Amino acid sequence: xxxxxxxxVEKVLKGEQRAxxxxxxxxxxxxxxLALRILGREDDAYDVxxxxxxxxxxxxxxxxxxxKFSSWLYxxxxxxxxxxxxxxxxxxxxxxxxxxxxYEPSVESDFLDEAMQKAQLSKIVRRxxxxxxxxxxxxxxxxxxxxxKFHEIAEVLGIPVSTVKTRLYTxxxxxxxxxxxxxxxx
Amino acid sequence: MKHCDRKEDLITYLYGEMDAEQERAxxxxxxxxxxxxxxxxxxxxxxxxxxxxxxxxxxxxVVPLEATKxxxxxxxxEEMLAVFPMLRYAAVSAVACLVMLTVAAAxxxxxxxxxxxxxxxxxxxxxxxxxxxSVDEQQVKALIEAAVREREAxxxxxxxxxxxxxxxxxxxxxxxxxxxxxxxxxxEQRLRLQRALMKLExxxxxxxxxxxxxxxxxxxxxxxxxxxx
Numbered sequence: 240x241x242x243x244x245x246x247x248v249e250k251v252l253k254g255e256q257r258a259x260x261x262x263x264x265x266x267x268x269x270x271x272x273l274a275l276r277i278l279g280r281e282d283d284a285y286d287v288x289x290x291x292x293x294x295x296x297x298x299x300x301x302x303x304x305x306x307k308f309s310s311w312l313y314x315x316x317x318x319x320x321x322x323x324x325x326x327x328x329x330x331x332x333x334x335x336x337x338x339x340x341x342y343e344p345s346v347e348s349d350f351l352d353e354a355m356q357k358a359q360l361s362k363i364v365r366r367x368x369x370x371x372x373x374x375x376x377x378x379x380x381x382x383x384x385x386x387x388k389f390h391e392i393a394e395v396l397g398i399p400v401s402t403v404k405t406r407l408y409t410x411x412x413x414x415x416x417x418x419x420x421x422x423x424x425x
Numbered sequence: 426m427k428h429c430d431r432k433e434d435l436i437t438y439l440y441g442e443m444d445a446e447q448e449r450a451x452x453x454x455x456x457x458x459x460x461x462x463x464x465x466x467x468x469x470x471x472x473x474x475x476x477x478x479x480x481x482x483x484x485x486x487v488v489p490l491e492a493t494k495x496x497x498x499x500x501x502x503e504e505m506l507a508v509f510p511m512l513r514y515a516a517v518s519a520v521a522c523l524v525m526l527t528v529a530a531a532x533x534x535x536x537x538x539x540x541x542x543x544x545x546x547x548x549x550x551x552x553x554x555x556x557x558x559s560v561d562e563q564q565v566k567a568l569i570e571a572a573v574r575e576r577e578a579x580x581x582x583x584x585x586x587x588x589x590x591x592x593x594x595x596x597x598x599x600x601x602x603x604x605x606x607x608x609x610x611x612x613e614q615r616l617r618l619q620r621a622l623m624k625l626e627x628x629x630x631x632x633x634x635x636x637x638x639x640x641x642x643x644x645x646x647x648x649x650x651x652x653x654x
Contacts, residue, residue: 256490267486275480285484292488360477368478382440383475389442404433411436411468418474 244308276380277320279369291316313395367417375410429460
């Protein structure tokens with residue numbers, strides 16, 4: 240029998256620690272993915288993911304069930320990402336900064352097979368995404384990779400739905416410009 | 426190309442969050458708005474590109490839930506003792522002292538430190554005569570009244586002695602002052618007599634008559650106020 244998130248939360252609050260492990264297993268991929276695509280670094284993403292679940296566990300009694308558990312968890316994760324970005328001082332990881340000045344690989348080379356082309360495209364997209372301002376990147380990541388609804392994103396970020404759409408539009412527009420030189424990408 | 430201001434609608438349509446009626450209306454708009462049509466196509470291409478970044482294997486997240494559990498006092502003490510082993514001896518000594526004091530209290534032991542020195546008296550075999558403490562109320566009253574009377578008499582006596590001393594001191598001071606005043610008066614009278622004699626002698630020698638009676642030792646005005654011929 241598959242319990243809902245809210246049912247699992249109830250169980251944890253009653254002292255069933257095992258129920259929280261189920262929640263962690265259910266959501267760790269999404270939270271890790273969110274953190275990785277916002278921060279661009281795997282070690283930061285892991286730390287954020289761990290911190291998110293720890294904070295969630297400590298504050299589980301404050302979760303009132305008014306919002307979805309996932310939205311509540313995403314909000315914690317986003318706050319953790321903001322903390323990391325503030326600590327780091329800029330939005331780009333060192334890896335991305337290195338990539339920024341490096342050689343731009345072409346994805347349409349005849350010498351590259353399909354898998355390699357995909358890998359190159361992924362790298363270019365990753366770099367283009369990391370080049371966006373953080374607030375646009377967050378919205379694009381939540382919409383494109385987490386498949387969240389506009390109102391959910393608005394709730395997690397604490398901003399109006401119209402602002403979410405505006406940021407998304409501007410972000411997509413900037414990405415289009417950044418990726419315009421790649422024939423295979425667009 | 427002319428720009429269109431229906432950006433929010435375009436985004437809502439792009440992500441399929443319009444209701445059926447809105448979607449139909451926007452599709453009609455797309456047919457007539459080349460700007461939105463081009464943007465929609467390019468954004469769809471960007472979205473396709475974005476999907477090329479897929480997550481690989483995600484590391485298993487280990488959440489140290491044990492660290493979040495609230496520790497009991499015993500666990501804290503255990504940790505403290507692990508960090509400071511000397512605390513264990515201090516704790517054992519404190520407990521031993523406590524036990525000794527409890528036993529001493531139970532055995533009615535009296536520990537005293539005064540001018541005579543340090544003394545410990547074991548009260549284990551001391552019987553307390555509690556029956557002797559029952560005293561008649563009248564007797565207590567009489568005892569208190571007698572004590573009050575005695576104290577009153579004592580105070581009265583002390584006051585009388587003090588008054589007598591003060592009286593004696595006052596009379597001595599008065600006598601001193603009187604004798605001093607008498608001496609000063611005598612001296613003044615003598616001086617006046619000397620001055621009067623000197624003036625009489627001058628009158629006699631130079632024929633001058635004073636308006637004032639030279640023998641008026643108390644300063645009164647003389648009856649003979651005119652000069653003699």
